[in-house]
Amino acid sequence: MSSNPDIETIQITKDNLEKLKFNSEGLIPVIAQDYKTGEVLMMAWMNLHSLRDTLKNGKASYWSRSRQAYWVKGESSGHFQYVKEIFYDCDGDTLLMKVDQVGAACHTNKRSCFYRKIQ
Amino acid sequence: MSSNPDIETIQITKDNLEKLKFNSEGLIPVIAQDYKTGEVLMMAWMNLHSLRDTLKNGKASYWSRSRQAYWVKGESSGHFQYVKEIFYDCDGDTLLMKVDQVGAACHTNKRSCFYRKIQ
Secondary structure (H helix, E strand, O other): OOOOOOEEEEEOHHHHHHOOOOOOOOOEEEEEEEEOOOOEEEEEOOOOHHHHHHHHOOOOOEEEOOOOOEEEEOOOOOOEEEHHHEEEEEOOOOOEEEEOOOOOOOOOOOOOOOOOOOO | OOOOOOOEEEEOOOOHHHHOOOOOOOOOEEEEEOOOOHHHHHHEEEEEEEEHHHHOOOOEEEOOOOOOOEEEEEOOOOEEEEEEEEOOOOOOEEEEEEEEEOOOOOOOOOOOOOOOEOO
8 A cells, every 4th residue: 555645556456447447449548657757758548458468567558549459668669668656547537657768758759749839 | 939949839720720639529638737746637638619718718628528518627616727838749639738726636626636546
């Protein structure tokens, strides 16, 4: 258990997974945030398989909606995301993952995918 | 334009909105982040109308998928989100909004919706 009384922790068991809501495609959005700086790096999607693998391996894996494929972040670029903590929101339909990001999170080689601003 | 050469800025015009990808329901996910502390507060959805209103009024408004309704954050609770900056990601299908959050972002009265941790 966390020492912070505001934080509840769960184990990923069958019962606990029922707290998470995957959408009609079996996916849940995941916000990846730099665990040190707090910079939001990217948003991607996981299915149950990639979430289990992420927890098991300590490296983020996702589901690519465009390629319809399981995807280990950094597999081709070396830009792995080592997972520190995963939180889920009040509705259980979004994850926030604190990561130790190797290199760039974005495929454009920017640190964060959010490098363009609306004004 | 921003003084940071890594940041590109756009005006929300008809052309620029074409850079944003709303999903098949006309929605785009929005990550709300505390502009001072970097804490990720919540994730919600906007349609074009709520994005335009957010930009016009400087206060976040969303589209509630469960209620199928336009929704000004804080309208009933007083917990408004004053918008400082909005970024969009490399794919143009997610927004990151830096906000000055009044009170709690979560309907449970927690500061952030991400108060439960997977272990």
